[in-house]
Amino acid sequence: MHKLFAQQLAKATDSSGKVDLDLLGRLVTAVYDGADRDSRDREDSVSAMVQQLDELTRGLEHQVEVRTAALRESEAVLKSQNRRFEAAIDNMPQALLMFDSDRRLAICNARYLRMYNLSPDIVKPGCPLRTLLEHRKATGTFADDIDGYIEGMIKTLESGRAMTRLVDLPDGRTIAVRNQPTAVGGWVATHDDITERRQAEAQIAHMARHDALTDLPNRTLFRERLAESLDGLERGARLAVLYLDLDGFKSVNDTLGHPMGDDLLKLVADRLRQVVSEADTVARVGGDEFAVIQTGIHEPPDTTALARHLGEAVRAPYDLAGHAIVIDTSIGIAVAPDDGVEPDALLKAADMALYGAKALRRGAYRFFEPEMDMRMKARRALEIALRQAVANGEFALHYQPLVNVDDRRIVACEALLRWDHPERGTIAPAEFIPVAEEIGLIAPLGEWVLRKACIDAARWPDDIKVAVNLSPTQMARHNLVPVVIGALAAAGISGDRLEIEITESVLMHNTAKTLATLHQLRALGARISMDDFGTGYSSLSYLRKFPFDKIKIDHSFISGLPDDNEALAIVRAVAGLAASLNIMATAEGVETTQQLELIRRLGCVEMQGYLFSAPRPQAQLMHLFEPHLQKLARAG
Numbered sequence: 001m002h003k004l005f006a007q008q009l010a011k012a013t014d015s016s017g018k019v020d021l022d023l024l025g026r027l028v029t030a031v032y033d034g035a036d037r038d039s040r041d042r043e044d045s046v047s048a049m050v051q052q053l054d055e056l057t058r059g060l061e062h063q064v065e066v067r068t069a070a071l072r073e074s075e076a077v078l079k080s081q082n083r084r085f086e087a088a089i090d091n092m093p094q095a096l097l098m099f100d101s102d103r104r105l106a107i108c109n110a111r112y113l114r115m116y117n118l119s120p121d122i123v124k125p126g127c128p129l130r131t132l133l134e135h136r137k138a139t140g141t142f143a144d145d146i147d148g149y150i151e152g153m154i155k156t157l158e159s160g161r162a163m164t165r166l167v168d169l170p171d172g173r174t175i176a177v178r179n180q181p182t183a184v185g186g187w188v189a190t191h192d193d194i195t196e197r198r199q200a201e202a203q204i205a206h207m208a209r210h211d212a213l214t215d216l217p218n219r220t221l222f223r224e225r226l227a228e229s230l231d232g233l234e235r236g237a238r239l240a241v242l243y244l245d246l247d248g249f250k251s252v253n254d255t256l257g258h259p260m261g262d263d264l265l266k267l268v269a270d271r272l273r274q275v276v277s278e279a280d281t282v283a284r285v286g287g288d289e290f291a292v293i294q295t296g297i298h299e300p301p302d303t304t305a306l307a308r309h310l311g312e313a314v315r316a317p318y319d320l321a322g323h324a325i326v327i328d329t330s331i332g333i334a335v336a337p338d339d340g341v342e343p344d345a346l347l348k349a350a351d352m353a354l355y356g357a358k359a360l361r362r363g364a365y366r367f368f369e370p371e372m373d374m375r376m377k378a379r380r381a382l383e384i385a386l387r388q389a390v391a392n393g394e395f396a397l398h399y400q401p402l403v404n405v406d407d408r409r410i411v412a413c414e415a416l417l418r419w420d421h422p423e424r425g426t427i428a429p430a431e432f433i434p435v436a437e438e439i440g441l442i443a444p445l446g447e448w449v450l451r452k453a454c455i456d457a458a459r460w461p462d463d464i465k466v467a468v469n470l471s472p473t474q475m476a477r478h479n480l481v482p483v484v485i486g487a488l489a490a491a492g493i494s495g496d497r498l499e500i501e502i503t504e505s506v507l508m509h510n511t512a513k514t515l516a517t518l519h520q521l522r523a524l525g526a527r528i529s530m531d532d533f534g535t536g537y538s539s540l541s542y543l544r545k546f547p548f549d550k551i552k553i554d555h556s557f558i559s560g561l562p563d564d565n566e567a568l569a570i571v572r573a574v575a576g577l578a579a580s581l582n583i584m585a586t587a588e589g590v591e592t593t594q595q596l597e598l599i600r601r602l603g604c605v606e607m608q609g610y611l612f613s614a615p616r617p618q619a620q621l622m623h624l625f626e627p628h629l630q631k632l633a634r635a636g
């Protein structure tokens with residue numbers, strides 16, 4: 001009986017454990033009916049049935065428990081997935097919105113609300129697009145026409161394309177908005193705040209066109225602006241390019257150090273900015289070079305006035321951490337269209353004019369002249385030839401005696417450099433030494449002069465010295481003293497055979513180092529002469545800085561004698577000054593016996609000039625030494 005019951009019970013229970021209650025009811029009734037018929041089995045059957053029902057109930061309870069747990073678990077998984085999804089979209093760097101096909105908001109992250117400072121009561125799932133835009137318009141972050149915007153956007157999205165645009169907000173932010181259609185008829189919108197990215201890009205673009213130190217436009221931007229200005233130059237209008245090169249900046253950098261030099265450049269930049277008008281450009285185009293574009297010129301004096309103001313601004317003293325600094329600027333000026341209409345031609349012309357200004361004096365300004373171009377070309381040719389000449393050894397030394405007119409003896413011979421050019425013949429040093437200085441050839445050339453002069457002097461009588469001119473660049477070179485020692489040693493002559501001639505300009509730069517070098521040369525036995533005295537600043541302070549052995553009075557004063565009273569007064573004053581400082585005075589460029597007599601009466605006994613001998617090659621010098629008294633008889 002109970003077996004049958006168990007079978008029926010299994011039937012009423014499907015594979016998933018669900019129980020058909022109807023079938024179960026019918027089954028229980030049938031079992032009771034059957035039990036009446038068979039009362040012997042009744043008790044057994046009933047207890048077995050109860051037991052089986054009990055098992056069934058327990059099984060059902062267990063299944064309910066298992067299912068409830070599974071349900072809870074999947075609910076928790078779903079919830080945590082939701083939370084993660086929300087956290088992810090809320091923490092996206094962009095604002096994210098999703099609209100359904102009814103143009104209602106389905107999803108919106110917190111960043112969107114924050115980005116536009118919107119109310120979560122309005123902007124929430126279900127909010128129509130129009131309501132959202134009205135809210136944004138009311139709160140000031142949407143400026144377009146709402147209907148027009150919606151129409152345009154729907155049209156684009158319906159065509160299956162994304163809609164992208166950049167929006168500048170009134171508070172200065174820039175937002176990149178992108179609406180991308182979805183497969184189900186809605187769209188996803190992202191709003192990206194690109195303000196910082198744009199600022200960084202702008203910063204990089206700025207840096208590429210500006211000088212990092214002064215924040216002035218750099219050469220690139222200057223050239224661009226010049227090209228623009230030239231393009232826009234109207235008929236009859238003029239434009240000027242002023243090229244500035246600071247005078248004396250290098251010595252500030254050398255003596256006070258680069259950080260101080262940088263500070264000075266910043267101050268100069270500030271001053272130039274103040275002088276130049278808003279419409280014009282001032283740029284830093286090199287280390288200590290600046291350039292200005294002046295537009296709107298009516299008369300040439302406008303440019304002259306600007307050049308003068310720029311000069312005055314730079315020239316005013318600076319206070320750099322307690323150091324009073326004075327520098328100056330040379331200015332080259334080129335004017336369009338006269339001197340050129342292309343940026344490069346104009347810049348080149350201004351550069352040539354600057355070169356011309358530098359040749360005039362410190363702090364000069366100069367307009368471009370067509371001859372400068374010719375001269376520049378000639379100079380370039382000279383540079384090339386000079387390099388060649390150093391390589392080919394096209395140089396020679398001529399010697400000119402310095403004579404003591406009292407005892408009629410040659411006391412020294414000055415070595416004067418000559419360039420025997422294969423085509424041009426002999427070229428004077430005044431023409432090529434400044435170029436050699438500028439292009440860095442003076443060092444090898446000067447070293448050659450020293451060595452050759454010492455070797456030649458080794459063949460002269462011991463009491464005749466050799467005088468060698470040293471340029472400022474040579475003096476500034478750290479290896480000068482070893483070079484001199486080497487030249488003396490190679491020739492086998494002692495240091496006291498040597499006279500070094502320097503000009504005042506040598507003492508104007510880096511004085512401490514120069515003085516140390518001069519003392520070292522003096523310690524070798526060499527004598528130091530101040531050459532061309534009277535042509536520079538003739539500052540007495542230079543005479544006090546170093547105990548010179550000799551002052552050479554420049555021939556420009558001597559040539560004025562005896563008629564030029566001013567020249568006479570100067571020669572008298574310098575001769576007197578030398579006598580009282582116990583320094584030998586030498587008159588250069590003595591050409592007549594009249595001059596000789598006059599100079600001797602002023603107390604100056606050492607002379608040099610064509611009257612005694614022009615500079616001559618070593619071969620023609622030797623016979624002068626024999627009985628020099630007789631040879632020089634003409635002089636007495």
Ligand code: C2E
Nearest residue numbers: 415416417428429430449469470471589590591609610615
């Ligand atoms: P400086 O040292 O003053 O040389 C004297 C100049 O006066 C020489 O010109 C000489 O020829 C010239 N002179 C001599 N007697 C008379 C005269 O009676 N009347 C006139 N009018 N002039 C006379 P030079 O040889 O043309 O040299 C010019 C300058 O070039 C020199 O002036 C010197 O500063 C420089 N120089 C010459 N050789 C060298 C050199 O080896 N190294 C350097 N650094 N400079 C040199």
Ligand code: MG
Nearest residue numbers: 414469501531
């Ligand atoms: Mg000299």
Ligand code: MG
Nearest residue numbers: 531532552588
């Ligand atoms: Mg001289």
